Amino acid sequence: MSELNAKKGTTSVWAGETERFADGATTTPIVKSVAFSYDDLDEWYAVATGKSEGHIYSRNTNPTVHVLEEKIRLLEGAEAATSFATGMGAISNTLFALLGPGKRVVSIKDTYGGTSKLFLEFLPHYNVEVTLCETTDHEQIEAEVAKGCDILYLETPTNPTLKVIDIKRLSAAARQVGAIVVVDNTFGTPINQNPIKLGAHLVVHSATKFLCGHSDAMGGLLCGEKELVKKVYAFREINGASLQADAAYLIARGMKTLELRIERQNASAMIIANYLKAHEKVDSVFYPGLEEHPGHEIAKEQMSGFGGVLSFSLKGSYDSVKTFLPKLKLVHLAASLGSVSTLAGPPRTTSHVELSEEQRALLGIPESLIRYSVGIENVEDLIADIEQALSFVVDNQ
Numbered sequence: 001m002s003e004l005n006a007k008k009g010t011t012s013v014w015a016g017e018t019e020r021f022a023d024g025a026t027t028t029p030i031v032k033s034v035a036f037s038y039d040d041l042d043e044w045y046a047v048a049t050g051k052s053e054g055h056i057y058s059r060n061t062n063p064t065v066h067v068l069e070e071k072i073r074l075l076e077g078a079e080a081a082t083s084f085a086t087g088m089g090a091i092s093n094t095l096f097a098l099l100g101p102g103k104r105v106v107s108i109k110d111t112y113g114g115t116s117k118l119f120l121e122f123l124p125h126y127n128v129e130v131t132l133c134e135t136t137d138h139e140q141i142e143a144e145v146a147k148g149c150d151i152l153y154l155e156t157p158t159n160p161t162l163k164v165i166d167i168k169r170l171s172a173a174a175r176q177v178g179a180i181v182v183v184d185n186t187f188g189t190p191i192n193q194n195p196i197k198l199g200a201h202l203v204v205h206s207a208t209k210f211l212c213g214h215s216d217a218m219g220g221l222l223c224g225e226k227e228l229v230k231k232v233y234a235f236r237e238i239n240g241a242s243l244q245a246d247a248a249y250l251i252a253r254g255m256k257t258l259e260l261r262i263e264r265q266n267a268s269a270m271i272i273a274n275y276l277k278a279h280e281k282v283d284s285v286f287y288p289g290l291e292e293h294p295g296h297e298i299a300k301e302q303m304s305g306f307g308g309v310l311s312f313s314l315k316g317s318y319d320s321v322k323t324f325l326p327k328l329k330l331v332h333l334a335a336s337l338g339s340v341s342t343l344a345g346p347p348r349t350t351s352h353v354e355l356s357e358e359q360r361a362l363l364g365i366p367e368s369l370i371r372y373s374v375g376i377e378n379v380e381d382l383i384a385d386i387e388q389a390l391s392f393v394v395d396n397q
């Protein structure tokens, strides 16, 4: 494992690829082999027992997958990294490997839907105590952490209202009680935000989103302190939620343009947020880049860009959303985010479909909210598209 000491754009391209590949290939070979052979039994034994570097069996490690792990490790400034079949694979393996009966985790109400299901259903089943705090109530989170906990699990900015929480402040509180800080950095991306530099022990990613960036592969990543990553890796190696070489190749390939895409998406999202803010048919806009966003000051401190996802609500009822969304032409109405093409949808049919209208209201999610994940299209075209679609929304809907 080598350190590149390069900037992020360079790191995205070269991490894991500085050694010459077989035959002088200039891009990562997709190694589909399940098992790796050794002529020398002593060498085989040394690799199998972790005394030498090398690969034995692709459920554990694989050369193509390793390239991807190196990219996230160096981009996040971590000691070690490992990978999973999906983002939920990364999150569930991390929580199940590091928690157990009698342990306690403190988190927030606004985590990703799947994560929140782990907290509300699966972890309590194994006698893990789960406390979910109001997402931006830093005092409440600190007070719960101070009572003692094993993991503080954070996600910022959150989905879909882009709430921002102070990673540095809460990591310091968690470290005082010896808790491990885990941050889901999917929305931030390593280009805009590096939780480890702010005090987190571990970072998880749904690589399916911005890292892959093309909506054509799923994966999950974990990086951070070596001993902790090793513990989670040991669990994943046995439960088998391993990433396939083909998917790892697509994600690593996507990551080569990560900085270019994120810079573009940051800039376009900011322009679109300002455009929507001034539109008479738009009620509220949620984007951490806007000065009036309640998390703006914290975001400015801990992020170098505000990300490619924003959300906004229309004046009127859900009917205005039903009129507006299908009129958009430059968008896929779909559940995911972070792709080169713009994706949009209402939380009530995507991320928060399992909640009732009252539960969504309690989370501060208006029924007429739209999540809009900005792609890399030209922003003038996206705005013209929104403009024409909004013209179909009539006042009394």
Ligand SMILES: *Cc1c(COP(=O)(O)O)cnc(C)c1O
Residues within 6 Å of the ligand: 086, 087, 088, 089, 112, 114, 155, 159, 184, 186, 187, 205, 206, 207, 208, 209, 218, 219, 220
């Ligand atoms: C999508 C997502 C996940 C889950 O990732 P999958 O790859 O779909 O399993 C976790 N966290 C956040 C913030 C996400 O957006």
